Amino acid sequence: MKDPLMYALMNFLHLLAAIVWLGGVSFVLIALRPAAAALLSPPQRLPLMAQVLSRFFVLVWLSIGLLLLTGVPMLLSVGMKGAPVGWHLMLGIGLLMFALFGHLYFGPFRRLKQAVSASNWPEGGRRAGQIVSLALLNLVLGALAIGAVIFLA
Numbered sequence: 429m430k431d432p433l434m435y436a437l438m439n440f441l442h443l444l445a446a447i448v449w450l451g452g453v454s455f456v457l458i459a460l461r462p463a464a465a466a467l468l469s470p471p472q473r474l475p476l477m478a479q480v481l482s483r484f485f486v487l488v489w490l491s492i493g494l495l496l497l498t499g500v501p502m503l504l505s506v507g508m509k510g511a512p513v514g515w516h517l518m519l520g521i522g523l524l525m526f527a528l529f530g531h532l533y534f535g536p537f538r539r540l541k542q543a544v545s546a547s548n549w550p551e552g553g554r555r556a557g558q559i560v561s562l563a564l565l566n567l568v569l570g571a572l573a574i575g576a577v578i579f580l581a
């Protein structure tokens with residue numbers, strides 16, 4: 429990409445998408461879920477979590493689209509051969525994060541919504557637990573991806 433302003437815009441949108449995704453996951457895991465678990469019983473908590481996640485996951489899909497649409501052109505602007513190892517790592521870790529989120533969305537999250545519709549609280553609790561584990565893994569991977577591009581560029 430020849431235009432430095434265009435590159436800066438891509439970098440800006442890329443960073444914004446990462447902040448929205450990882451910030452949202454941190455909030456749900458560290459603040460919302462423990463508070464909901466302390467105050468609400470499963471028939472109240474699980475529909476709340478399903479609704480919150482339905483809304484937040486729209487943002488995550490948008491973030492994924494934006495990360496790809498901005499990350500790939502930045503990477504290709506220097507060429508795969510010319511890219512530092514940290515950039516290659518970001519691509520690899522990013523693709524893994526997208527796959528994990530796809531699995532989380534079409535697996536445990538879909539099952540959580542089905543369990544909530546059927547008022548099956550034990551199943552819903554199990555699915556919510558799986559979502560938490562996958563989201564935590566993605567949070568760690570996100571931190572590693574950013575670390576790679578900062579320390580290995």
Ligand code: HEM
Nearest residue numbers: 443446495499500502503515518519522523570573574577
């Ligand atoms: C798989 C697709 C991805 C590609 C191709 C990609 C590519 C890149 C590239 C080339 C840069 C360096 C820009 C520069 O320093 O000039 C960058 C920076 C960055 N990426 Fe990604 N990335 C991807 C996914 C992600 C993901 C999943 C996250 C985190 C959720 C992320 C977060 C960041 C952040 C925070 C920076 C800025 C680091 C800094 O300020 O130096 N990227 N990415």
